[in-house]
Structures are given as C-alpha cells and as structure tokens.
Amino acid sequence: MPQDRRKVPFSGKAKKQQMQAKKDRQNKTLLLSTSSGSNAYDVISVNYQPSKGRGGRGESNRYALKFYRESDEELKLKKEEALKSLNPVPEKEMEVNPADFFPKELTFPKRPPWDFNMTPAQLDSQEQRYFKNYIDQLQASEHWKNISYFELNLETWRQLWRVLEMCDVLLLIVDVRYAGMMFPPSLYEYVVNDLKKDMILVLNKIDLVPAGAVRAWQLFLAEACPGLRVVYFTSCPGYRLRGATRDKAGLQIRRRKGRQQMCAEGATKILEACKLIVANNVDLSSWEKKIKEEASSEMDDEEGTEIGETIVEKADTTFYKHEKYKNGVLTIGCVGQPNVGKSSLMNAIMGKKVVSVSKTPGHTKHFQTIFLTPQVRLCDCPGLVFPSTVPRPIQILMGSFPIAQLREPYTTIRYLAERLDLPKLLRIEHPENDDTWSPRDICDGWAKKRGFLTAKAARLDTYRAANSLLRMALDGRICLWLRPPGFTENRESFENHAELKYIKWVQALTKDDEVSSTISDSDDEGKSSESDADDDSDDDDDEEETIAIVNKFKALASDD
Incomplete structure (x- = not known):
C-alpha cells in the first residue's frame, strides 16, 4: 500500500492567502469587459460576507458594495512613484x-x-x-x-x-x-x-x-x-x-x-x-x-x-x-x-x-x-458613490472607498502631503536625516514615532503607518479642505460676510476655538510616544478654559 505523504509545513500566512483566493473565486459574480472585448475588469465586493444558504436576492451579500479592481501593473507603477519627492501645491x-x-x-x-x-x-x-x-x-x-x-x-x-x-x-x-x-x-x-x-x-x-x-x-x-x-x-x-x-x-x-x-x-x-x-x-x-x-x-x-x-x-x-x-x-x-x-x-x-x-x-x-x-x-438611503472623474486619492480621503481595502495607499499620502505640511503637523523626523520628503519617508517617519514595526523582522511598518494617516485624515484630525472657484482671490469678502453669524451659530464655537479643528470619537491612535502624553496633560489645562454655550438660540437673539 502506498505510504502517506509527508506533511508539509503550512503557515498561517499561506492559509490566509488560500482563503482569500477562495473568497475571490466565490465573489466574482460580475465580470464586465470593455467594448472591444480584449480586456476584462474584475469586480470585487469590499464588504463581502460569507453566504448563508442558497444564493438569490435575499442572500447576505445582496447589498455588498462593488468596485473595479485595479491591475497589478498599476500598483507597481504607483509603488515606484511613492519613492519620488513631494511637489507642494499652491x-x-x-x-x-x-x-x-x-x-x-x-x-x-x-x-x-x-x-x-x-x-x-x-x-x-x-x-x-x-x-x-x-x-x-x-x-x-x-x-x-x-x-x-x-x-x-x-x-x-x-x-x-x-x-x-x-x-x-x-x-x-x-x-x-x-x-x-x-x-x-x-x-x-x-x-x-x-x-x-x-x-x-x-x-x-x-x-x-x-x-x-x-x-x-x-x-x-x-x-x-x-x-x-x-x-x-x-x-x-x-x-x-x-x-x-x-x-x-x-x-x-x-x-x-x-x-x-x-x-x-x-x-x-x-x-x-x-x-x-x-x-x-x-x-x-x-x-x-x-x-x-x-x-x-x-x-x-x-x-x-x-x-x-x-x-x-x-x-x-x-x-x-x-x-x-x-x-x-x-x-x-x-x-x-x-x-x-x-x-x-x-x-x-x-x-x-x-x-x-x-x-x-x-x-x-x-x-x-x-x-x-x-x-x-x-x-x-445607503451611501452611494456616483459615477465621476474624481481622482481616486480624493475618493479615499472622502471615505468613498474603504481604507482597509487599499492595496496601495502611498498615492493618497502624496496627495495629502503636497497640500499640507505633514512633517510639521505630525512632528516627525526624516528617517534618513534628509531634507527631501517622499510619501514613503513620511510613512516611515510616522511609523518610527508611533512604534509601528513588522512582527517578524521588526522593520518599520510603512503600510500600517500609511493606513493610520489616512484614517486620521478621514476623521478630520488631519484636516484637508478644498476650495470653490475664486475663493483665493475673494477670501477677504467671504471671511467678512454677514452670513458668517449664522454659520458660527450652527458651529457653536467660542471665539477661542479654531474653526479648522476636527472631531475624534476616541483616542484610537493610542499614546505610544512621550510627546503625545505631554499633549494629553496640556488638554486637561485647556479644558478648564473652554467656555460652554448653553443656549444657542439666546446667543443668536442677542446678536440681533
């Protein structure tokens, strides 16, 4: 009788890849081709759930969001671009x-x-x-x-x-x-x-x-x-x-x-x-x-x-x-x-x-x-992403596409870093003590500050750092906002408009508050650095100085 095969070591990573491949095969329920028929675009469900029972309109994935998957060639080019220096945008x-x-x-x-x-x-x-x-x-x-x-x-x-x-x-x-x-x-x-x-x-x-x-x-x-x-x-x-x-x-x-x-x-x-x-x-x-x-x-x-x-x-x-x-x-x-x-x-x-x-x-x-x-x-109604030519980095910053599903986050980091001074905001040092920053440098600097390391080799976990920065931008902790046409030339007139009284009333901010500040539901980023701990102590002092407005209706009436 034939002897049993020798058992081959099977890592958890290999098992994960096997399960992902199986899920992709099950998930390819929609395959759309171009008008010429020579190319095809895979469609992925970004919030896919295992099916329960037979398929049909009542299955668990009936409302799964579906998007086109980007090609491996596109990913390779984007990862190469991540090593190039930033060009600040006016x-x-x-x-x-x-x-x-x-x-x-x-x-x-x-x-x-x-x-x-x-x-x-x-x-x-x-x-x-x-x-x-x-x-x-x-x-x-x-x-x-x-x-x-x-x-x-x-x-x-x-x-x-x-x-x-x-x-x-x-x-x-x-x-x-x-x-x-x-x-x-x-x-x-x-x-x-x-x-x-x-x-x-x-x-x-x-x-x-x-x-x-x-x-x-x-x-x-x-x-x-x-x-x-x-x-x-x-x-x-x-x-x-x-x-x-x-x-x-x-x-x-x-x-x-x-x-x-x-x-x-x-x-x-x-x-x-x-x-x-x-x-x-x-x-x-x-x-x-x-x-x-x-x-x-x-x-x-x-x-x-x-x-x-x-x-x-x-x-x-x-x-x-x-x-x-x-x-x-x-x-x-x-x-x-x-x-x-x-x-x-x-x-x-x-x-x-x-x-x-x-x-x-x-x-x-x-x-x-x-x-x-x-x-x-x-x-x-469920959130809907309408057809548009909005660049993908902005769609990611807007939250239209799940950050967890990103295969290449550095293009979005570049878009963010060319419009905001991220090294200054994050208070990070260049990982190579250089004066020129690239998207990878920013992610490495943030990973070094927060202690994001890979499990086996203990290298800087660049991808985790990029994921963290994108979530901070989505939450508004890193706040990028785009302007309507003509805003730069007419900024002064907009900032002195009479309607601002009602806008600030809805914002309900005191004079000492910064209107560009943002919301954070919790300290999900943790407190891994000593500088962050110092900031928390400063927060306690500033909290005593915050002025609460009890009834905003009375505040508006008093302005009149």
Missing part, C-alpha cells in the same frame, strides 16, 4: 469645480419605467438588463478611462430609486471639505426637472473648515443650481466638545462629551428650509416644538431623558406610487455618498441614536424609514 490649485468631475454625459442609473401589471420577475429582469446596458454605455464613452470608483451593485441603486419615489423633499448631504466632488449635478437635474420635487443641500461637518469657506461653497452651489436650498449642519457643535481642540503643532484632537442630543442649530436650519417648501400643506409645529424642548434640556445629562416619540418603520420594499404630502406627512429622503455623515445627521436631528453609525462605507445596507414626528418622516 493654494490656488486647491480650488475645484464640480463641472470638471461630473461631465454632462456622465449620469447615474435611473429606474426604468414600470407599472403594476409587471410581475416581480419581469421587473427584476428589466432592471438587470437596463443596468447592464448602462454599464456598457459607460464603457463605450470617452470618459471611461477617467472614471473613478463607483457603485456597481444594482441592489444599492434600487435603494436610491425607492427613496426618490417615496420622498417629498430630497436631502442631499455632502461633506463640506469636499463639497464640489460630492454633489452630482445629474441628481439635482433629475430630482428637480424630471421628478418635480424639491431638493435641499446640507453642507455637513462645517466645524471642520473656516466659516468663510462654508459661505463660499454655499454661494457657489446656490448660484450653479437655481432653486437649490443650501443649509449648514454639524453633529458636533462646540458646546459638545471637551478638552483642547489641537496639539502644539496644529494636529486636531477634538473629543465629544455627554450623551447623544439633538443639534438644535442645524435642525433649525433644515426646518426653516422645509417650511419654505411645504408652506401650509403640512403642519410642522410638532417638529418646531421638539427642537425647542430639546434645546431647553441641553444641559440635562440623564441618560434616560427623551424628547418626543420615535417610530421606526419596518423597511417597505413593495412598489410605491408617490402622492405628495400623503395623509399630511412630509417625507424627507436622505441621500449622500459614504461617510458624509447621513446616519449621524439623522441621530443628531432625532436627539438620540436611531441609526447605526460606522466609518466603514456600506455600513447602511438598505433604506430605513423613521418618524421624526407624526407629521415628518425620514428615509435614510
């Missing part, structure tokens, strides 16, 4: 125009016509066929070679179609740091011109940038899109912060305090916009009363305190024929790209946690219907 080149990244020919998939006589199978087949044709048309267009990551899962687009059908008013949320690259004009034209519905643009996270830049984006977008109402919002106003807002070098270290409460200032701006739209068709007095009650109880830190009633509806996936203000209820759809803060905004409007929040793109799998008051209903 402020003027940090101005961006949405028209440059959203060509008119580049639109998003819209739901094809349907009626109630169609069976579910017929409707599904029609939508699958339409979506495939849509992708084929994109591949055949002149913009195909410049298109960045965008959503390839039809199920996610179906969630958008559903929300657009249900809502009376669409609330488009964008991160004000990258407002021009998160606002697809094709969505505005479709909602306003085709669906004949009203649209409100929410500039979220306004506490991360100067008030003058917020006003500049508001003016630019309002002029570019007639009838568009632009409002301001932050889920973490100044009086919800504790400790110092920055360290000695300027790195942002803002922290939240207290329980989840309603952000009355931002909610008031959204309420005012909705009042102008609905006029007397819907009674919004209960919403206004809810905001006033929450504002009067801002300093009540009891965990059990709740204002008003919240009703969470079970997700409705049936067909829907829209009827405006049906039964006297205003339905507000919340749409935006991943990580713009949609779920946080809804929690801040409600005054308590009703929607799960995560920094991972694709965390919200399907739309959720929540009653703010008996007359106001919110619909939260």
Whole structure:
C-alpha cells in the first residue's frame, strides 16, 4: 500500500492567502469587459460576507458594495512613484469645480419605467438588463478611462430609486471639505426637472473648515443650481466638545462629551428650509416644538431623558406610487455618498441614536424609514458613490472607498502631503536625516514615532503607518479642505460676510476655538510616544478654559 505523504509545513500566512483566493473565486459574480472585448475588469465586493444558504436576492451579500479592481501593473507603477519627492501645491490649485468631475454625459442609473401589471420577475429582469446596458454605455464613452470608483451593485441603486419615489423633499448631504466632488449635478437635474420635487443641500461637518469657506461653497452651489436650498449642519457643535481642540503643532484632537442630543442649530436650519417648501400643506409645529424642548434640556445629562416619540418603520420594499404630502406627512429622503455623515445627521436631528453609525462605507445596507414626528418622516438611503472623474486619492480621503481595502495607499499620502505640511503637523523626523520628503519617508517617519514595526523582522511598518494617516485624515484630525472657484482671490469678502453669524451659530464655537479643528470619537491612535502624553496633560489645562454655550438660540437673539 502506498505510504502517506509527508506533511508539509503550512503557515498561517499561506492559509490566509488560500482563503482569500477562495473568497475571490466565490465573489466574482460580475465580470464586465470593455467594448472591444480584449480586456476584462474584475469586480470585487469590499464588504463581502460569507453566504448563508442558497444564493438569490435575499442572500447576505445582496447589498455588498462593488468596485473595479485595479491591475497589478498599476500598483507597481504607483509603488515606484511613492519613492519620488513631494511637489507642494499652491493654494490656488486647491480650488475645484464640480463641472470638471461630473461631465454632462456622465449620469447615474435611473429606474426604468414600470407599472403594476409587471410581475416581480419581469421587473427584476428589466432592471438587470437596463443596468447592464448602462454599464456598457459607460464603457463605450470617452470618459471611461477617467472614471473613478463607483457603485456597481444594482441592489444599492434600487435603494436610491425607492427613496426618490417615496420622498417629498430630497436631502442631499455632502461633506463640506469636499463639497464640489460630492454633489452630482445629474441628481439635482433629475430630482428637480424630471421628478418635480424639491431638493435641499446640507453642507455637513462645517466645524471642520473656516466659516468663510462654508459661505463660499454655499454661494457657489446656490448660484450653479437655481432653486437649490443650501443649509449648514454639524453633529458636533462646540458646546459638545471637551478638552483642547489641537496639539502644539496644529494636529486636531477634538473629543465629544455627554450623551447623544439633538443639534438644535442645524435642525433649525433644515426646518426653516422645509417650511419654505411645504408652506401650509403640512403642519410642522410638532417638529418646531421638539427642537425647542430639546434645546431647553441641553444641559440635562440623564441618560434616560427623551424628547418626543420615535417610530421606526419596518423597511417597505413593495412598489410605491408617490402622492405628495400623503395623509399630511412630509417625507424627507436622505441621500449622500459614504461617510458624509447621513446616519449621524439623522441621530443628531432625532436627539438620540436611531441609526447605526460606522466609518466603514456600506455600513447602511438598505433604506430605513423613521418618524421624526407624526407629521415628518425620514428615509435614510445607503451611501452611494456616483459615477465621476474624481481622482481616486480624493475618493479615499472622502471615505468613498474603504481604507482597509487599499492595496496601495502611498498615492493618497502624496496627495495629502503636497497640500499640507505633514512633517510639521505630525512632528516627525526624516528617517534618513534628509531634507527631501517622499510619501514613503513620511510613512516611515510616522511609523518610527508611533512604534509601528513588522512582527517578524521588526522593520518599520510603512503600510500600517500609511493606513493610520489616512484614517486620521478621514476623521478630520488631519484636516484637508478644498476650495470653490475664486475663493483665493475673494477670501477677504467671504471671511467678512454677514452670513458668517449664522454659520458660527450652527458651529457653536467660542471665539477661542479654531474653526479648522476636527472631531475624534476616541483616542484610537493610542499614546505610544512621550510627546503625545505631554499633549494629553496640556488638554486637561485647556479644558478648564473652554467656555460652554448653553443656549444657542439666546446667543443668536442677542446678536440681533
């Protein structure tokens, strides 16, 4: 009888690679080829989950985000570029125009016509066929070679179609740091011109940038899109912060305090916009009363305190024929790209946690219907990456693509370092005592400071350091914000505009606070260096000097 084979050592790394290869084989459910048919693009699911039971529309990966995988040749070139020195970019080149990244020919998939006589199978087949044709048309267009990551899962687009059908008013949320690259004009034209519905643009996270830049984006977008109402919002106003807002070098270290409460200032701006739209068709007095009650109880830190009633509806996936203000209820759809803060905004409007929040793109799998008051209903749509020519590094900084899935982070580090003085912000020394920095040098310097070492050889863990820096940029601790066209020349007029009073009111910052400071949920970066420990002691001293503003409504009234 043949003898058994000798056992060969099988490392954990090899096992991991084997499992990854198996997952890739299972995950290649969509393979799209170019118009010539000579090349093919692999499609990966960035939040893939093991299947449970048989496949189909009800499987666990139904809502998995899907993107094209970059080729190995592209990765090799990018890694070589990471060794080249940085070329600082002047402020003027940090101005961006949405028209440059959203060509008119580049639109998003819209739901094809349907009626109630169609069976579910017929409707599904029609939508699958339409979506495939849509992708084929994109591949055949002149913009195909410049298109960045965008959503390839039809199920996610179906969630958008559903929300657009249900809502009376669409609330488009964008991160004000990258407002021009998160606002697809094709969505505005479709909602306003085709669906004949009203649209409100929410500039979220306004506490991360100067008030003058917020006003500049508001003016630019309002002029570019007639009838568009632009409002301001932050889920973490100044009086919800504790400790110092920055360290000695300027790195942002803002922290939240207290329980989840309603952000009355931002909610008031959204309420005012909705009042102008609905006029007397819907009674919004209960919403206004809810905001006033929450504002009067801002300093009540009891965990059990709740204002008003919240009703969470079970997700409705049936067909829907829209009827405006049906039964006297205003339905507000919340749409935006991943990580713009949609779920946080809804929690801040409600005054308590009703929607799960995560920094991972694709965390919200399907739309959720929540009653703010008996007359106001919110619909939260999953984050969607619209087709655009936005550069990939910016998509990564915006949070449209998961940092954990990056195969090459140094191109994004270069984009960040050429616009911010990272060595000064991070207080790092050149690993080779040189005066010229490259993306790899910055990552090595950060790894050396934080003690990021590989497990076996104890070398500097450059990739982990790059991952850490990108997460800090996503959180806003390293704050990069882009400007609208003409901001550099007209900076002074924007910084002295009368509207800044309302922007600062929503930001709720004191005069001593820096408006460019950022939010950090926790000290997730740890305290591995002695300098960081010194900063923490400084935070305790600065916290005593922070002035809390109790009632922002009174503050605004006093200015008048």
